[in-house]
Amino acid sequence: MPHQPAFGRRLRKLRQARGLSQTALAGDGMSTGYLSRLESGARQPTERAVAYLAERLGLEPADFEEPAGGSLAHALTLVASTGSQAAMDTLREALAAEGHEAPVLRWQALWQLARQRRLQGDHAGERADLEELVRLGDEVGLVALRVRGLTRLARCLRSLGEITDALDAATTAHHLAREGDLEVEDHAAVLLALVSVEAEAGRTPDARAHTDELVGLVAGRTDALWAEAMWTAAAVRLRQGDPVAAEAYLEEALEKFSSGEDLVLWLRLRLAAAELHLQKLPPDPEAAERCVTAAEPALAFVDTPGLRQDLTAIKADLAFLTARYDDARVLLGELAEAEPRMTYRTRVRLDILRNQLLIRSGDDRGIQGLRALAEQAQADANLGLAAEVWRILAESLAETAAERPAAPGV
Template identity: 25%
Template sequence: MDLTLAELSRTIDPAELGRRLRTARVAAGMTQAQVAADDITAAYLSRIEDGQRRPEAGLLERMATRMGVTLEDLLLDVSRDKVNELRLALDYAELSLASGEGTAALQAVDVLVADPALESVPSLLRAARQVRAGALENTGDLDGAILLLEDLTANPSPDASWLKALIALSRCYRESGDFPRAIGVGEQARKMIEDLGIDGLTEAIQLTVTTAGAYHAQGDTDQAMRVCMRALEAAEKHESLVGKASAYWNASIVEASRGATQAAIDLARKALTLFEMGDDHRNLARLRSTVANLHLLQDPPEPEATLEILSTLEREMNWSSASAWDISYLHLLRGRAHLLLGDHEAAEEAAERVMETKPTGAPTHEAQSHVLKGRVAFTRGDHDTARQHFQAGVHALTAAGADRDAAQLWFELADLLADVGDHEGALQAFRSAGASTGLRLPTRVGTTLPRG
């Protein structure tokens, strides 16, 4: 039974419920004894219809079934046809989002939410708001998605819907650069999840994995790996294939950041095999991106293998709920692969596509696009143009938060600026790299060290 309907059955005005019950019984041509059956007496049903008693949800649902109506018909102040209309509109918005059409999904769900009748169907209202949050994230409006998801997760409930909203909230915090909050979402929910008895749900395991990803983005790879192992243990215990795949995937990312590329590839392939057995197309696409990037990190790199994976990935993204971030990252990987193969024109075209498809306010993607263009110019011997792009990358990256990925990009920019002779810019970029990992210079009290 829908938890929202169960709650509504406990709070609905007894007189209104009694009136609806009597109307449904008369319309069905049934006596009170026929509707009551063996559950209660006809006299007790009479008191319910008079508004003197409020039946529990299970009893009410059984009586509704006998009368040929639904529990929603008795509890909701809208007609069945209207509920079906609202549900159809929600299905369309969900399908648009699953197809990666974030703008279309947002337009459809905004029309739905504006319908006053939706307020009378709490379960559909919540689902519509969750779709809207997903559409906002898909179109790059992370702040809007976060505000909505914070409301959706404010009241814990023992169901997958609440867990999915927590996962999305943590992910949006992480993508916006707010790693402490991204971590806090998962860690603070752990006890509540155990108390609610839903720690065995796949979504609960996926939330643990999402928390590991936030630790990794913050630069705490040791804790990230420990949380991945905790998720893997839970997945094994509860026989969750998706949970196991998610844990392998994030462990792969951690190993890659430690420089253990082959171990990362092995873990990613385990995750890929498991994801291919399911229907989570969005995460399957993101995992393929991870594997494609790992081939570029091999020594020596394998750009041909990367391009082959990206071709498959692009086809999948055409009908999955790929976000602007996912699509932009695909073009970035493609550009890097083409650069390694010496196809400068294709690399530049891919860099342009990164800028065209990146989400709003994505400084690292903008910086990486400039780095790619600068590398192409440098390879051609045009050091002045390369320097301009590297400096533009520095300008874009100043808007990024402090995390491991930003530190890596700062470090790369420092090396590239040194190559084109901008030693002052290189020094500043090295300092920014240190700052992004939490390193700070001590305050200087004097100009000389104290003598003993």
């Protein structure tokens, strides 16, 4: 049986969330005066009163109990003050129990929970939270909330390799941002999402134009938003075949962005720089190794499954490029045993590496595997990735032909 005064506070909150007056809730089965005394905590509720009020509100009697971790607002305060896993668990429990809370409050809770999923590399879980967040944003009708939700959803869908849906979400967010009177931070965040998806979709000219707009928008800053813009600009330049400009953007970010601002982003920038040195032509394994060496100690402070797997994937690529094929196989084996917390692109990159190792061992299944990866990426509208896989396949075929002994008499 609920006890006062907690019961009265919760009863009032549930009634007001449904837009009911005391008279409307009391109906014919309870006096308004008695209901008022229940809400004030002056009267202890009976089982009959609780059952009646639950029926009127469309609830179960147990819904009058406060969640174990307190209200949703209290759980949000805990997350803001501690950011711990326990606080996040409390927030998710409160969100599930507090379906009556204002949509804006629920939106804030989902934003925090989706962010945690992203940091953990749980992109499927992040997507579920973000889809509900976008729905709530539409319900509230605030342009800023709609734009932020669609922006994060676009980036999540890109991580999952769902490029067509990601492009739809990013384009919608961009249109809303241009029509609304939003802050620079919101416009820049939209452009970050739009550029990354356009690049994956093979829309390089559009990505380049929006990158220039983004870089101009954050000029003069050195915060996390600026660092992400530099990272994104580097990725676009690399795909345009301009590794010098790409490296210049990343080097500026590495030099000016402080780990005290955002240690996770600081670490990811170094992993991005390592990837750049491995992907440019010709690759620079020594520079990549220096980036890995600088990044690895930071994992002691912000270690998550996603970051750990990203680092291991880079080490596997590095081992392959330096002809340490057995080391590459061991690292791939470690990743195969763990629950994947990587983006779609990283998972494909690892599949590419597995097939390259097969080719190295004389197994023609590697050629077939690379061809299947390229065709799948193309079917998924991930044209940038498809082009990369086709290039690697062509190089592998050329290397295989060059290494095979000539036929007798040739």
